[in-house]
Amino acid sequence: MSLMDVARGAYVRSPALLRRSLAPVLSLVPTSAKYGSTYRLWRQRIERAKTDLAFANNEHLAALRALLAKAHAGSPFYRDLIDRALGTGFDLSRLELDDLLALPVLRKEQLQAAGDDVLAVPRSQVDRGDTSGSNGEKPFSFYLDKDRSVREIAFISDTWTRCGFxxxxxxxxxxxxxxxxxxxxxxxxxxxxxxxxxxxxxxxxxxxxxxxxxxxxxxxxxxxxxxxxxxxxxxxxxxxxxxxxxxxxxxxxxxxxxxxxxxxxxxxxxxxxxxAHFYGLSEKAAFAEELSREPDVYAFNPLYGLAELVDEDGQRITTPGVEGRLVSTGFLSTGMPFIRYDTEDRATLVELPGDANGQRLKVRDLAPRRKPGFLITADGNRLVTVDFTPESPRFFKGVDEYQFYQDTPGRSTIRYIPSPDGTHQDALNIARDLEIRAQGRIAFDVERVATLGSGRSGKRAFIDQRLDISRY
The missing domain is CATH 3.40.50 (Rossmann fold)
Incomplete structure (x- = not known):
C-alpha cells in the first residue's frame, strides 16, 4: 500500500474546505505523479487482459485463490463458511473456478449480522462505506481497503478512453x-x-x-x-x-x-x-463496461471480480436469454471480502464466461433490483417504462423535472418541478397523454414539489417505486 495510493483517496474524501486549500498546490503536480505507479501498472494489466486471454484467465483464477486464502486466514465468518463448504484442510492454492459453486450466495443481512468477524484485516486498515438506502431499503454498512481508489480509477479510466477521455x-x-x-x-x-x-x-x-x-x-x-x-x-x-x-x-x-x-x-x-457507460457497485465487488458496438450489452472485467447470474434458487444460469440475479465476488477491495455476494441487481445472460472470452460474463438489461423500470397496472401486470415517455422536449412543456411515484397498483403520481412559465395545467396535460399511452391501465395524478426524491448520495430514480416489484 503506497502513500500515493492512500493520499489520492484521502483527498477525494476530505472535507470541502480542506480540498479547496490543497487544490491549487495539487494542480501543479504532474499527472503521472498524481496517479502513481500502481495506477500505471493496473492500466497496463487491464489493457493486456483485453487481448491476452491466457493472461486474463490465469489472473482471474489467481485472484480468486488469493481472495479465498485471505478470507480464510483473516475472517472467522469466512473461515467457518469455507471449511463447511469445501472441507477442513482444503488446499485453496488448488481451488478451481467451479469450486466456488460449493459456497452459498450471501445477502447483505448475513454480512451485516457477522459484524467485524467478516473482516479479513484489522478495522484500522479499511474505510467504512454505506449504501444509500434508497427506495425504502435499509442502508448497508461495509468496509473498503484504504488504497482501493487508485485501482478503481484505473478501471474507470480505461472505460472512459472509449470516448477519448x-x-x-x-x-x-x-x-x-x-x-x-x-x-x-x-x-x-x-x-x-x-x-x-x-x-x-x-x-x-x-x-x-x-x-x-x-x-x-x-x-x-x-x-x-x-x-x-x-x-x-x-x-x-x-x-x-x-x-x-x-x-x-x-x-x-x-x-x-x-x-x-x-x-x-x-x-x-x-x-x-x-x-462510455459502465456498471459498478459501492461495495467494489463487480465492474462491467457497455460494449462499444452493442448498446445495453455489458462485459464484466475478470481482473476486477467474478460475476455470475443465478436463478431464484441460487443455481447458476447457463442459458442465454434467461434473466437472473447478479452475484459477484470482488477482487479489487479484499479487507472485507465479498464472496458470492447477492447484489440484488438483475440482468439477462448473453454469454457465459470461459477461457475463450477471458472469463468475461456478458449480460444485457442490467438494472438495479430495487430501482425497477416498471409501473404496476391495476390488474397487477408490469408496464415497461422504457420508451414510455417521448424524447421530444415539447411533450414536457411547462415541466422542468419529473419523477414517477407509485405505491398503489393502477395509479401513479407524477411529481414535477414546473418551468418558470409552466402551469399546473401543463402537468395535467402530460398526465392525460401518458394515460392514453398506457391504454388506460394506469391513472396518473400530478403533484408539484420543490425537489424530487433521491437517496442520500443524490441518485434519483426514474421511478420512486414503493410496491414490492417481486410480487408482480
Whole structure:
C-alpha cells in the first residue's frame, strides 16, 4: 500500500474546505505523479487482459485463490463458511473456478449480522462505506481497503478512453445532492481533479444556462454524472438552444441504468459525443463496461471480480436469454471480502464466461433490483417504462423535472418541478397523454414539489417505486 495510493483517496474524501486549500498546490503536480505507479501498472494489466486471454484467465483464477486464502486466514465468518463448504484442510492454492459453486450466495443481512468477524484485516486498515438506502431499503454498512481508489480509477479510466477521455482532460461532474450542505453553492471548479462540479439538485433551466457558460469558460469537453441528471441538463440545453462553443466529445454516465429515451436525449443535446457507460457497485465487488458496438450489452472485467447470474434458487444460469440475479465476488477491495455476494441487481445472460472470452460474463438489461423500470397496472401486470415517455422536449412543456411515484397498483403520481412559465395545467396535460399511452391501465395524478426524491448520495430514480416489484 503506497502513500500515493492512500493520499489520492484521502483527498477525494476530505472535507470541502480542506480540498479547496490543497487544490491549487495539487494542480501543479504532474499527472503521472498524481496517479502513481500502481495506477500505471493496473492500466497496463487491464489493457493486456483485453487481448491476452491466457493472461486474463490465469489472473482471474489467481485472484480468486488469493481472495479465498485471505478470507480464510483473516475472517472467522469466512473461515467457518469455507471449511463447511469445501472441507477442513482444503488446499485453496488448488481451488478451481467451479469450486466456488460449493459456497452459498450471501445477502447483505448475513454480512451485516457477522459484524467485524467478516473482516479479513484489522478495522484500522479499511474505510467504512454505506449504501444509500434508497427506495425504502435499509442502508448497508461495509468496509473498503484504504488504497482501493487508485485501482478503481484505473478501471474507470480505461472505460472512459472509449470516448477519448484521458487523465489530463477536465470534466463536468453532475452528481450528488449539492456542492455544500446548505445547497447555496451551485458550482465549483477543482483544479487538482480538473472537475467542474455543478449542482444537480435542483437542475433548473437557468442553472443549465449558467453551466454552459462555465463549460465554455473552463473549456470542458466531457460530461460525467448520473444519467437522470445528464438527461435533464440535455433537455434544458435543447429548450434553450444552447451548446458549448467547443463540442462535447464524450459523455460518461455512472451509477444508474441508461435508458434508451435518456440516450436519445443525450445524443440530441450533445451531438456526436461518444457515450462510455459502465456498471459498478459501492461495495467494489463487480465492474462491467457497455460494449462499444452493442448498446445495453455489458462485459464484466475478470481482473476486477467474478460475476455470475443465478436463478431464484441460487443455481447458476447457463442459458442465454434467461434473466437472473447478479452475484459477484470482488477482487479489487479484499479487507472485507465479498464472496458470492447477492447484489440484488438483475440482468439477462448473453454469454457465459470461459477461457475463450477471458472469463468475461456478458449480460444485457442490467438494472438495479430495487430501482425497477416498471409501473404496476391495476390488474397487477408490469408496464415497461422504457420508451414510455417521448424524447421530444415539447411533450414536457411547462415541466422542468419529473419523477414517477407509485405505491398503489393502477395509479401513479407524477411529481414535477414546473418551468418558470409552466402551469399546473401543463402537468395535467402530460398526465392525460401518458394515460392514453398506457391504454388506460394506469391513472396518473400530478403533484408539484420543490425537489424530487433521491437517496442520500443524490441518485434519483426514474421511478420512486414503493410496491414490492417481486410480487408482480
Amino acid at each position: 484521458t487523465e489530463t482532460d477536465a470534466k463536468v461532474v453532475l452528481r450528488g445532492v449539492g456542492i455544500d450542505n446548505q445547497g447555496k453553492i451551485l458550482h465549483q471548479y477543482d483544479p487538482a481533479m480538473r472537475e467542474l462540479r455543478v449542482s444537480a439538485f435542483p437542475l433548473l433551466r437557468e442553472h443549465v444556462a449558467l453551466y454552459v457558460d462555465l463549460i465554455d469558460k473552463h473549456q470542458v469537453r466531457y460530461i460525467y454524472g448520473y444519467p437522470s441528471a445528464i438527461e435533464v441538463m440535455g433537455r434544458h440545453m435543447i429548450e434553450l438552444r444552447r451548446r458549448p462553443r467547443l463540442p462535447i466529445l464524450g459523455v460518461m454516465p455512472i451509477s444508474e441504468p441508461l435508458y434508451p429515451h435518456q440516450r436519445r436525449t443525450i445524443e440530441a443535446a450533445f451531438g456526436d459525443a461518444k457515450i
